Amino acid sequence: MRLRRSRCLTCYWHDSAFVVHPHPHGTPTALHPAAAEILAAFEEWSTPDEAAGHLDHLTPDTVEDAVEALVRSGALLAHGSAAAQLDERIAGQWGAWMPEASFFHYATQDVYDSPQAVDPSGEERDAGAAGSPGPERESLPPLFTGYPDAPRLLLPRGPAGLGAPFEQVLYDRRTHRDFTGAPVSLETLATLLATVFGPVDFIDCGRGALYRRTSPQGGSRQEIDAYVGVLGVSGLAPGWYHYNGLQHALELLSEGLTPAEAARLCADQSWAARPAFLVVLAARLERMSVKYPTPRAYRVCLLDAGHLGQTFALTATALGLGPAQTGAFRDSAVAGRCGLDNTGHTPLYVLAAGHPAAAPQDAPPPAGLPAFGATALLDGRP
Template sequence: MRRRDPSRRRSAARREGTRALRASRSIVLSWDEGEMLACNYLTRQVTACSVDLVEFLSHLQDWQRVDEIIAAFQGVTADALDALVHATLLIERDSEEARREEEYLSSWNWGVPAAMLHFCLQDADFLPLEAAEQLQEAKSAEVRSPGLHLPNEGRFHPVISLKDDVQKNSALTAVMERRRTVRECDATAYVGQGSIADCLYAGLGITGWTSNCVGKLPLGMTPSGGARNPFEAYLFVKRVEGLAPGIYHYSALEHSIGRVGETECELSDLVAGQDWAETMSCAIVLCASLERTMWKYPDANAYRVVMIEAGHIGQNIMLAATAAGLTACPTAALSHSRIRDAIGLERLTDTPVYALTIGVPAKDARLAA
């Protein structure tokens, strides 16, 4: 797109009047088999691009009216601009995309690479279990699976056995050994409110306090980078004794649950349509308030720390469920927008990360992991 000589500009009044556009500020460029691609990582849209288009966008870093753009650039039409808006390469002033981008620019401190990872994985498409198994079978026929363990025998000398040193009689070890992911549960069974309380407390409960140069900080049973504790838990109830179906927020500070809404969500809708979740009695969804960790740690490595913390919390929840004779099935396959809408998450830096569905294992159920 070539910039027109100002002396040749002509009026192009349109019905939009003061409609204004600018280039998106969340675009990255890459190449695939010689083709240039532009990705808006906030909207997860990928569009074929050209050098001329990149140059055109570079002239639209500030808001400009549509008629002014058409007058200034030869060959640019209203339809072409609409296509670029649809691809979110151009953003319209006062639109939801513009609001979200401004929030991103003002609140995201971890740079473009971490932002690409985070936003491009929201609401990702996941293969159904049967399709995933077929893919594994087809791949195994062509490429042998890498080994899942690395032995010492034959590689190092000496090799010292620790088998006799494992504390097999420890109550904690016994619970850990029993932990299994069971996706076939009794679809009519209720779980006890006390068991769910134990799971929430084990994962997020506050057990003490410490302080640093800026104030008081909570301590729990799982480690948290800088004691920033970025996670909140939401309980989606179908069958829990003493609780009406609906959505609840767990307050670690009070060790209480508060009713968020009466809406009953199908648990499979929360976990990307995985139908095994429908046999579960409830689900705990861990949502990160990234701003808490960003406040102290501007380094993007802190994003990794938040994800690791979700694993710590999830493991404690699974062990508490195991001790109660239940199964807690973890999954990172989430329907992010569905969860955000259900619990009212509005800030860009508040995000679902991990879910654990909890139920009573069915008799003769197969183990998933």
């Protein structure tokens, strides 16, 4: 029997054990670290005897036992097997994203271990009688993040100004990269922050209160905090602020922000120097993990950031602003400017907005006949 190391394989140390974790077809298995050397002998299709010839410093029994364990785990695949064919297809499809993206995707697939049931809507069900304290009550993290020692500006609570028809807002929404440079009013920024990130109402989950926003959020955990990088907002000095949704206030964390720095933080994208402000969405992971201890819940954090990003884009459009968003940013530098530890409190997404330019220079042209002629619109069609 010829065997080969799975291409979809990650090895790591966990709880003092060396773990071999093939995905998606295998089982995480704790083995002696020598297993890594044995796996290397099966980089290409080989028989156990051929591989043992490269491992003459190990006893034949050691090699045989390790090979059996690696086959059982799925780390070694048999030539022509269905698992080997799947392994080849995944390696071909995920390509440059391997191993990080493929491992996260498949290692968290098909399982969602949770101590509590969840409604199909994603909202948390009551754990018991309304108002009844639960065993986790003492350890639950606070609902809101606050910086009590930071200088605080209470934001205006004026009319929302969101009367534009929904259909108009939906179809007018576009990602903008060109802005006029005119400052955004403090009232407009306040409306945007309150609408997207402020609480709408509070619910009793059985172990205490949770709150809901205008965006769906997994289990109503609201683990995403908003940090605002001000470049051009009337009445606000440039710098980094935290939006305190409970008090509807901005808390100054660090002074100063230049267009050049904004572009550098956004992975040297020149457009990021032009909006009136940036908004960093940062996950406070304990709010999610205290209820959902499965690693799959990190997927939900990413989805939650996307929900907030879409609501931000629509709300900014309704307010006459041009929204933008990017997943390309310098994580560590952004975390540092926002005062995040980048471990339990880490940035996930960067949003932006400003007054859109009347004639954007970076807008793509409409697709014409040449573009459609060079595009495959359907599978199996010329």
